[in-house]
Amino acid sequence: MSSVLTKLAIWIWGPDSKDRALLAKLDVTLLPYFSLIWFLFGVTRSSYSSAYISGMKEALGFQGKEYNYMSTAYLVVYAVCQMPGTSLLTIVRPKYVFVTANLTWAVLTLITYKMTKAWQVILLNAIEGGFSAIAYVGAHFILGSWYKRSELGIRAAVFCVFGHIGTMAGGWIQAGLLASLADKGGLPAWKWIFIIVSVMTIPVALFGWIFIPDLPSHRAAWFLNSELKEHAIMRLGAPRKQSWDLTVFRRVLLSWQFWLLPFIFMLYSLCVQMLQNNVMAYWMASRGYTTIQQNNYPTGIYATAIIGTIFYAVISDKLQSRWEVSIAIGLTFIIGSAILVSSPSTDAGYFVAFYLLGTTFAPQAVWYSWMADVTSSDVQLRAITTGFMNSFDFAFVTWWPLVFYAATDAPDFHRGYIASLVTGALTLPFIGLIAYLERRDRARGVIGRVAFESPVNDHDRDGRDDDSGKLVDTPVNVQSAEIGV
Missing domain, CATH: 1.20.1250.20 (MFS general substrate transporter like domains)
Known part of the structure; x- marks a missing residue:
């Protein structure tokens, strides 16, 4: 036992x-x-x-x-x-x-x-x-x-x-x-x-x-x-940057992480608006489904969301890389949205599209994890970018449904489906760009935490590697002096 x-x-x-x-x-x-x-x-x-x-x-x-x-x-x-x-x-x-x-x-x-x-x-x-x-x-x-x-x-x-x-x-x-x-x-x-x-x-x-x-x-x-x-x-190593000083805003605003991760997260949020705003319920009502069905069937979207979120997260952890599953999510954006744009002749087509797109809620876990991966070297960059990802998202999703998923358009949200196809497709080149920048900066030793052999003070460690310059994401047998706050 x-x-x-x-x-x-x-x-x-x-x-x-x-x-x-x-x-x-x-x-x-x-x-x-x-x-x-x-x-x-x-x-x-x-x-x-x-x-x-x-x-x-x-x-x-x-x-x-x-x-x-x-x-x-x-x-x-x-x-x-x-x-x-x-x-x-x-x-x-x-x-x-x-x-x-x-x-x-x-x-x-x-x-x-x-x-x-x-x-x-x-x-x-x-x-x-x-x-x-x-x-x-x-x-x-x-x-x-x-x-x-x-x-x-x-x-x-x-x-x-x-x-x-x-x-x-x-x-x-x-x-x-x-x-x-x-x-x-x-x-x-x-x-x-x-x-x-x-x-x-x-x-x-x-x-x-x-x-x-x-x-x-x-x-x-x-x-x-x-x-x-x-x-x-x-086991985590030490961040390279970890103090609030005059370099913070320059470090953050000139970083690609601060702009690109929130941008693709915003594109994702706009793409999945057809899963919110009662879009599926409006369509079901137009097809004669009962009120109980209109309330129960859309919850299946969250069931597929749970499956997709867990599945993609597990795969990305095993690979210790996020871009591969991100490409799969981006392709699902395109396939699901394209089905809706085509106005399927059968109800089954709509159900497949809505439930398939439910799996694309996975970026809530995968892309926030990706953001943490590529900002782990800078505490302030990670903190600010984490908050900005959702704030930037909200700057768009508060008005986007009013334009593309207005209740007055129900049950025909064809314009919204096209918008979701476009925003979903746009994630792919940006996923590729982020993957390239991550690979480049890891090779340069710019991102990733630092392993160091002995306790050093924050002033000595800030902004430089240890003698080996090794960046770690695996357990290391070293003594860390990560900042205390």
């Missing part, structure tokens, strides 16, 4: 005994925390739409486009706060940042049930956007700080999958709450939604206070012994 368990552990966490001990502990503390928070994020956001159609609109007197203003206020503040949030993680211990943000977000959700005016909910949503901005990009930054290139993709995929599950389950959870809690305690069901969701979030935030290990350099994880704390640092 013990030999079977050992073989299973080696299969999951690798042959190195120290790696196995470290990864096993991270995978039951760090990874579950971020995954649960992202799951609850999906549930929380879906609670507003459920509450709105379940009595909040009438109770608070929403008029005209005030519901749209609520969503817009949230998204704008959410997008603006992402780069400052990830940058803050390099200055303040992440445990304090995440737990404060989680608790504030939960409290804001809770007090929503006490609001009496629509403008009050709009204001609360704007504030909540600022505190929830760290949930997605911050998680990617922390995961990239602990896991190697051969380990990161699958962990990022697990994290993203929980978001898909939260989106899928959110409607079911709200429906259950509406059915079971209506008028309990003298409160309407829509108020109970906010109470329950906030109560669900608080224990997870407290779990984070206990188990968030901060960054490896903090050596703060109580569940790791001193040997594993040092191993967590040594």
Whole structure:
């Protein structure tokens, strides 16, 4: 039995005994925390739409486009706060940042049930956007700080999958709450939604206070012994750049990583807009499918998203390279969009296209992992680029559906399908360019962490290699002095 368990552990966490001990502990503390928070994020956001159609609109007197203003206020503040949030993680211990943000977000959700005016909910949503901005990009930054290139993709995929599950389950959870809690305690069901969701979030935030290990350099994880704390640092090597100084903005703005990774992520987000905005539901309604079918069949998109995200992440980790699976994703963009552009004569063609395109949600894990791979040499570049990827994305996806997937075009979104074909096809040359630049800079010794033989201070190490100039993505038997913040 013990030999079977050992073989299973080696299969999951690798042959190195120290790696196995470290990864096993991270995978039951760090990874579950971020995954649960992202799951609850999906549930929380879906609670507003459920509450709105379940009595909040009438109770608070929403008029005209005030519901749209609520969503817009949230998204704008959410997008603006992402780069400052990830940058803050390099200055303040992440445990304090995440737990404060989680608790504030939960409290804001809770007090929503006490609001009496629509403008009050709009204001609360704007504030909540600022505190929830760290949930997605911050998680990617922390995961990239602990896991190697051969380990990161699958962990990022697990994290993203929980978001898909939260989106899928959110409607079911709200429906259950509406059915079971209506008028309990003298409160309407829509108020109970906010109470329950906030109560669900608080224990997870407290779990984070206990188990968030901060960054490896903090050596703060109580569940790791001193040997594993040092191993967590040594196996990754040291960043070449790791201080906030006058070179930061030049380093960031003149880097290809800061521009190209967010750009292809933006193209991906625009391409998959046909999977959102109720496009599939509108098409099904035009074909005479029942309301239940219109609600249930589109959830299959998230099922294929989960499969695709896990599959592509595992392959990219095994290859320790992201460009091969990225090409496959780009080709899937083209094939799925082309099917929709062709206006299939049978319903099966549409179902194949929608479900096939669901697998292309994989860049949420693969491309954030790729970004971490090519920015690992510079802490500030990685933090700022992590936040910018989502902010740049939001700068386009907030208006793109209004132009290409307007509800007034339903059920014929042919113009949107063409736009998705174009944006999906554009990812391919840029994937090739990023792959070329990564290969060039690794050969030059510009990107990748540095192995060094003995402790040195930050001033001596900043901006230069050790004597060998070796860049590492595999365990090295060296002593690291990665920056402490």
